[in-house]
Amino acid sequence: MRTNIKAALLAAALLMSSGPALAEGNFWLWLVNFSRQKEVQAVDNKVWKEECGSCHFAYQPGLLPGKSWVKLLDEKALADHFGEDASLDKETLKEVSDYAMANAAENSMYKRSRKIALATADGEVPLRITEVRYIKRKHHDIPEKMVKGNKDVKSQAYCNACHTKAEEGIFDEDTVDIPNFPDRD
Amino acid sequence: MKLHKILMTAGLLLATTAALATPATDELFAKYKSAGAAGFDAARGDKAWHKESKGEEGQTMSCSTCHGQDLGKEGKHHKTNKVIAPMAPSANKERLTDVKKIEKWFKRNCNDVLARECTAQEKGDYLKFLLGK
Numbered sequence: 001m002r003t004n005i006k007a008a009l010l011a012a013a014l015l016m017s018s019g020p021a022l023a024e025g026n027f028w029l030w031l032v033n034f035s036r037q038k039e040v041q042a043v044d045n046k047v048w049k050e051e052c053g054s055c056h057f058a059y060q061p062g063l064l065p066g067k068s069w070v071k072l073l074d075e076k077a078l079a080d081h082f083g084e085d086a087s088l089d090k091e092t093l094k095e096v097s098d099y100a101m102a103n104a105a106e107n108s109m110y111k112r113s114r115k116i117a118l119a120t121a122d123g124e125v126p127l128r129i130t131e132v133r134y135i136k137r138k139h140h141d142i143p144e145k146m147v148k149g150n151k152d153v154k155s156q157a158y159c160n161a162c163h164t165k166a167e168e169g170i171f172d173e174d175t176v177d178i179p180n181f182p183d184r185d
Numbered sequence: 186m187k188l189h190k191i192l193m194t195a196g197l198l199l200a201t202t203a204a205l206a207t208p209a210t211d212e213l214f215a216k217y218k219s220a221g222a223a224g225f226d227a228a229r230g231d232k233a234w235h236k237e238s239k240g241e242e243g244q245t246m247s248c249s250t251c252h253g254q255d256l257g258k259e260g261k262h263h264k265t266n267k268v269i270a271p272m273a274p275s276a277n278k279e280r281l282t283d284v285k286k287i288e289k290w291f292k293r294n295c296n297d298v299l300a301r302e303c304t305a306q307e308k309g310d311y312l313k314f315l316l317g318k
Contacts, residue, residue, distance in 0.1 A: 056265040084264065085296035089289070158266070 029109075038111045040169035045099045051092060055084070057160050060169050062113035063129050065120050066104035072127060073097045112171065130156045152179035207274070209284045210312050217305035225306075230314030233307060240298050248298060256318045273318035281315060 040062040043049050052058040061069065071077060073096060078086045088096065101107070106117035119134035126132045130139075139156060147153050153161045160166040165175040178184055214225060240246045251269060253260040257276040260269035271277040281287060291311075295303035303311070 055262055055267055057267075079296075082264075085293040087289075087292055087296075089285070154266075 037109065039171060040112045041103055041108055041110050042167065042169040045095075047092060047095045048099050051088060051096055055086065057158060057166065059129055059159070060113075061100040061103035062105050062108040062110055062169070063116065063135075064104065064126065064132065065106055065117050066101050067125050068127060069097065069100035069104055071125055073100055110169070128157070129159075146178050146181050146184070150178070150180055205316050207282050207316075209282050209287060210316060212284055213287060213312060214309055217309040220305035222304070222306040222309050225309035225313040227310070227313040227317050230307075230310035230312070233310060234314055238299055240300060246298055248294070250298070256315070272315060274316060275318060281312065287312075 040060045043058050043060055048061075049058050064072075072081070073093065075087070075090075075093060078088060078093070104117075105113040105120070108114065108117075116132055116134045119137070120126065120132065124133075129135060147156055159171075162176050162178045163171050164177050165171075217225075234248045237245050237247045246263070250263050251260050252272050253269075256273040257271055259271055261267070262269060270280075272280060274280045291303055291308050295301065295307075
């Protein structure tokens with residue numbers, strides 16, 4: 001009985017200590033959150049899916065820290081989005097930005113997103129998902145011939161070329177299938 | 186039997202010509218006219234659609250670069266390889282039915298292909314051309 005009370009007190013203390021401090025606060029919240037998951041949260045916003053997904057793979061907000069989304073999802077920035085005009089009207093832009101911020105790597109309860117947030121250095125604002133430290137590290141041993149030199153892949157930016165469950169936010173090794181390299185495990 | 190065939194052909198003809206206007210394009214034609222455009226011409230739209238010009242990044246491109254030569258078939262984005270649904274309303278009944286969507290893509294694609302926004306006249310011509318597809 002005593003230990004139960006102690007445990008309850010400890011849990012309460014942990015919860016209280018979460019406070020407004022961001023990184024640590026989110027960690028404790030994450031720890032006590034029963035819906036925490038391993039991967040990256042799948043996109044569950046129709047506007048995001050349509051607006052981002054009409055030109056490229058609809059990357060999940062949890063693949064980049066919030067500071068990156070702030071830079072990318074700016075009216076001026078979108079007019080020249082990696083060389084393309086991806087302008088959105090104000091209303092749509094707000095919806096897309098709000099969704100990005102609510103689910104950005106550091107605000108996500110998903111483990112892989114948390115790792116992305118933690119691996120991003122303080123002053124660093126990656127604009128390409130392929131430049132995110134954690135993601136770079138995870139891909140460092142993949143030879144160029146399997147990506148750039150592979151006509152069915154071409155670039156790491158096409159997540160779903162190899163990650164067969166990318167759309168569901170699942171990126172673990174078991175779900176990887178590199179086209180033209182069936183033997184790689 | 187003969188009558189049956191005639192009716193079928195008539196039905197088909199109706200179905201294929203039915204796309205010559207949608208509430209969305211009617212609204213846009215009116216808007217473009219009030220912005221100073223005169224009549225709209227499918228042939229002019231056709232020509233402009235296929236005209237190669239220097240895009241935003243200096244490369245030569247036209248609408249067909251991404252939408253493909255056959256508008257009844259899928260196109261492919263020149264950079265991301267993302268499949269683009271057919272432009273022809275006869276092959277894709279959702280095409281040209283949403284004013285906001287049409288204007289959004291005119292703004293983006295004119296900027297990408299022509300390195301400027303399109304005029305009301307040009308947009309009306311493109312729509313006239315596409316409606317006949």
